[in-house]
Amino acid sequence: MTFPQNLTRWLIAALFIAISPLSSWAQAPKSITNVVTTEQVRAELMAYAPDGIDPGKTVWVGLQLAHQPHWHTYWKNSGDSGQPTSLSWTLPTGVLAGDIAWPTPKILPTGNLVTYGFNGTVLLPVPLTITPDFKPSPLSSELEVKLQASWLVCKLECVPQDGEFVLRLPTKSSTALNAGVFEASFQASPKPLAGQSQINIEGQQLKLTVSGLPTTLQGQKLELFPEVTELVDAGAPWTQAWSGAVWTASLPISPHRSDSPTALPVVLVSDVAGQRNGFVTTAPITGSWPANPPPGQAEVAQPQLNPALKPIPAAPAVPTSFWLALFGALLGGLLLNLMPCVFPVLAIKVVGFTRHADDRHGHRMSGLAYSAGVVLSFLALGALMLVLRSAGEQLGWGFQLQSPAVVAALAALFTLIGLNLAGLFEFGQLLPSRLATLQSSNPAVNAFLSGVLAVAIASPCTAPFMGASLGLALALPPLQALLLFAALGVGMALPYLAASWSPALARKLPRPGPWMDTFRRAMAFPMFATVVWLVWVLGQQTGIDGAGALLALLVSLALVIWAFTLRGATRLPVAAVSIAILLTLTWAIGKNVVHFAEPNSTASTSTNSRWQAWAPGKVDELLASGSPVFVDFTAAWCVTCQYNKKTTLANTDLLADLDAKKVVLLRADWTRRDPAITTALAALGRNGVPVYVMYQPGKAPVVLSEILSVADVRGAMVGL
The missing domain is CATH 2.60.40.10 (Immunoglobulins)
Incomplete structure (x- = not known):
């Protein structure tokens, strides 16, 4: 049996493996404890x-x-x-x-x-x-x-x-x-105050008078905390004074006031030698509240915010309208085909493309089915991410690969694909005959599931124009956000869809022949290389024990597959023993695969002292000291991140330039779910990695392209 005929069967089996951990993540209740x-x-x-x-x-x-x-x-x-x-x-x-x-x-x-x-x-x-x-x-x-x-x-x-x-x-x-x-x-x-209190409205001020405070507090400065929000301008100056046993204060009315109450509960606090004592009183309000200022004036009256507490402005590439974001998503999906993480799926599709070269109708049906699989998968992944975020989860693009269970499931999936491509087995040997003949009765399912697989592999990567659109998607209403995800899918499927409807291109493809079996077996090696990468990703999450356990389970899985290829009386006993070995290992060491290892705070700096670990607030501290900062938001499961790390970010001339400019290098590792990094990405208008940002004191941050070049980084250093 040739490879394309088997594609549907192993995808059906493998997708249940890959999807089940993700579904359980979305549905599993949070652990309840005290x-x-x-x-x-x-x-x-x-x-x-x-x-x-x-x-x-x-x-x-x-x-x-x-x-x-x-x-x-x-x-x-x-x-x-x-x-x-x-x-x-x-x-x-x-x-x-x-x-x-x-x-x-x-x-x-x-x-x-x-x-x-x-x-x-x-x-x-x-x-x-x-x-x-x-x-x-x-x-x-x-x-x-x-x-x-x-x-x-x-x-x-x-x-x-x-x-x-x-x-x-x-x-x-x-x-x-x-x-x-x-x-x-x-x-x-705070203790209830026995004395009386009163507030009189005088213009834009609240004149507060309080009696009955302890005599030991007379002459001391007090702290005041109004219990009603946006009534008193907390950041504006205010005055206080003592008149005998009566304490008075003049409080500025907030320009953002939306209520006009008849009483205001306040807490007054004395702090003497570190001993804090609080008193609460409710002051009736007399007088007429001033009219609320127009919105523009209210903004002018707002106190100047600390730049470190403002949301960081996004880079100029962030779309300013929905339609521009939609175009950016389409273009980003198109460029996603060039990302390294999509290469294995493109290689598989070459074989299927060749098989249908003489069948124009089948060729077009394959293109449509593949496109449907890609678009629907993007919609499903986007909907799941939006649902989880609305439930309070701090997630971003590629979130499923932050789950060790999903990484392990994908490693098992690609192991099965690699063994099938290498010719060790055909799924017809393992599956019921009705399922084994599904391809012949419905060939479009093969192309559809190929599209699903393409999205699963592409999900950890971001391409140029894609990051800004995804960052905007999470701030839009659900329908508009899903349209952006659909546009990503259309962009990614567009090259294959266009080729499938082009008779001229179909005629240029080579004819089916013996070379296809050789090509099929050669494609096993990209699959095994992908398994190596996934095991490495899991090792970053669960440590050496988790990576070793996954390798042992994959070997046991290969043993089970091999056992079912045997013939004669030995097949069932050997298969039973191999299944028992797989189940025993899963019970004994499977927990190492899904449990995160204890984080190592020095891991990010032990191999390269030039890079420091990113932490919330560290950028602001460095900028306050006058140092420019370059931040690499990365993850082990992001192939584009690793490619940039090994090329542009390892360029000795560029690193020398960064050292000469005294640029501090920070690395934010998002391999595991980290709400602080998710929040920082959202402030930049992004929700996935890679993201590269150059910060300079007194200037807006510059967000660089996802496909990083030496020229990009040097361009961001202009002015240093």
Whole structure:
């Protein structure tokens, strides 16, 4: 049997292998625990029920956030920027959750902005009221508390994060393990003020008067935190003064005010020798609110933002309209055919192209079916990425190869392809006869699945014009975003579609003959080379143990295939033993293939001291010191990235120029999912790699072409 006749059969079998891990990723629920740990925050759900869980009792639960140094989250009013932590509870009938008893906030150091929040370790306690309607299950004497929390953690860059938590509290006894943590939080909460407060509106100012503050505070400066957002201009100057025991303040009204309340709760904080004491009061408001300024004036009144906290402007290549983005996607898909990662599929299609050279109708049907497979696969991949991002996942183009399970499945797929092309077996030996004859009854399926395979291989790469369009896609409504993905598919399928409908080209193709079998066997080697690359990618994710385990499993898979090619009485016993070996190895070492290895913080710099590891905020720190910066956003699974790394970025003359200009080289490795890198790419208007950016102090960043050249980098250094 010739190669094109078998293509459908091994693709049908292999696609189930390749797609199943990706589907499980999209559908699998997040692990539920009472602790969620990220690189920036350790979040833990705690409980405090010293009086037990009975009707009429109050049970305290709270989310404790332990921040890494220099990172912070936000208070109920975040100030000039940020977003408060939100808690969504799932509780049994008869249990009601109250509001967060917010601790006393701090003014956070964020350049020219004024923001309110917390660093270090903070507990956000919430009271749960147990009503008579609460009836514990007769099968379980526990109160189950579930929490869906989301928070924004920031340093110089901000990372949105979330987590699902669950606690099961015994209903027959008290819970006081975390008593010290809750009592300390209660002590740190602002205390109600016994005195009176009043706000009078005078022009664009709020005149606040407060009495009843402790006499020990008289004459001291206080911090003020309004609980209502966008009412007081947090970043603008304000004044305060004491008149005997009465404290007064003049607060500027925010130019972005959208509400006109009749009262304003405020928190006043004294800080004496590091001892912070907070007091809360609600001040009635008298007077008439001024009219909101026109939008243009509001923008003028906005305080100047710290450049390090602004979204980084995208490069000039970012499309400014949907139609331009659509054209960019079409052109990017067309150029995607020239990327190294697509070469193996193009080689396979040469054989199929030759086979249909004398069949104009079959040739055209093949072109249409291949194009349909490419376009529909782009749509499916784009839809999956949009759904996962809407669910809170930080993903970008090529996200599926950030999953070790998908990388391993593709390695198994290409091993099967290589063994088939090399002539070790025909799928007719392994599959039922009905499936084995599918090609003869429906030849278009072969071309369709070839298009699906082409997209699977091309997905980790980006081509010129493609990155900007993909970056814009995630900011567009779903329908327009999917149109961009469809345009990518049309662009990629266009060369083959055009050739399939050109009789002149078909006549120039060589006639089928013995050379086709030789060509088929030769094409096994690009497949095996692809397997080598995938094993290397997996090694970057799971370490040497994961790569070794995958190699052992691939050898066992080849043993199973070989066993089924045997004839006579030995076939079934040898096949049974080989399958047993494969299953045993999968059970014993399969976990090494899918589990990420512990990250090595020095991995990116150990082999080349010239390159430093990228980290959130590092670019801003270097620019503030006056150093220009070049950033390589890369990934092990991106063939284009590796090609540029081994050619342009290894050019000794270029590296000498970069050293002479004192350009700091940073490498952001996106081989594993990294929300911080995803956020940085989005700020540049990109959502996939490779991305190359030149930063110069006082200038907008320059995003270079995905196909990097020495001239491109030198051009970006003009002015240094």
